Amino acid sequence: DVKVTQSSRYLVKRTGEKVFLECVQDMDHENMFWYRQDPGLGLRLIYFSYDVKMKEKGDIPEGYSVSREKKERFSLILESASTNQTSMYLCASRIRDKETGELFFGEGSRLTVL
Amino acid sequence: AQSVTQLGSHVSVSEGALVLLRCNYSSSVPPYLFWYVQYPNQGLQLLLKYTSAATLVKGINGFEAEFKKSETSFHLTKPSAHMSDAAEYFCAVSGPYSSASKIIFGSGTRLSIRP
Numbered sequence A: 001d002v003k004v005t006q007s008s009r010y011l012v013k014r015t016g017e018k019v020f021l022e023c024v025q026d027m028d029h030e031n032m033f034w035y036r037q038d039p040g041l042g043l044r045l046i047y048f049s050y051d052v053k054m055k056e057k058g059d060i061p062e063g064y065s066v067s068r069e070k071k072e073r074f075s076l077i078l079e080s081a082s083t084n085q086t087s088m089y090l091c092a093s094r095i096r097d098k099e100t101g102e103l104f105f106g107e108g109s110r111l112t113v114l
Numbered sequence B: 001a002q003s004v005t006q007l008g009s010h011v012s013v014s015e016g017a018l019v020l021l022r023c024n025y026s027s028s029v030p031p032y033l034f035w036y037v038q039y040p041n042q043g044l045q046l047l048l049k050y051t052s053a054a055t056l057v058k059g060i061n062g063f064e065a066e067f068k069k070s071e072t073s074f075h076l077t078k079p080s081a082h083m084s085d086a087a088e089y090f091c092a093v094s095g096p097y098s099s100a101s102k103i104i105f106g107s108g109t110r111l112s113i114r115p
Helices: none
Strands: A004-006 A010-013 A019-025 A031-038 A042-051 A054-057 A065-070 A073-078 A087-094 A109-113 B003-007 B010-014 B019-026 B032-038 B044-050 B056-058 B064-068 B073-078 B087-094 B109-114
Touching (some): A010 A019, A019 A087, A042 A065, A042 A073, A073 A087, B003 B087, B010 B019, B019 B087, B032 B073, B044 B056, B044 B073
Parallel strands (some): A010 A109, B010 B109
Antiparallel strands (some): A004 A019, A065 A073, A087 A109, B003 B019, B032 B087, B056 B064, B087 B109
């Protein structure tokens, strides 16, 4: 069974803290994504990676960075968390160069910044 | 540029009634269209997708969607709602030769089922 695993389902952090959200996939997919989900706004792409050490900014990269040191792992980093980053974060993966391929999602990490 | 609009942020139907969730897209190239479902406290999973083959697409759990180019629509239907269908549904669009990042999601429609 294919799997995308997000290490933390729920996190509570304070303003200014550094936050790491980890995502691991076991499907050998080249492409990995971080989305942010907010009510009424759907999913917005923060960053995506198409290979190890490769990354591209999505639609809302400000305040975030990412790391992909191994093919199976894609980390989202909030350098200095702010209250407006309180949200649900979804990691996804997809096989490369298959435009019709589906995204496989993790269960999400709900972050609250106080 | 591509975009997708889901009409109705919340739809409520009775158990056994028809489910209709609306999605309209905008695309300058032939689109690929997807419906994803998100059950409470879970990630999204693929319901069905249109990839320029048959215009009527059947998915999991009895859902289907019809691609109508003239109406730029890809509405999701199910003949008879079940309580387990309560979830949030997202329509998404991408296109041929687009980068993997260019998958555009709608704002979502929450489906509630009344007993």
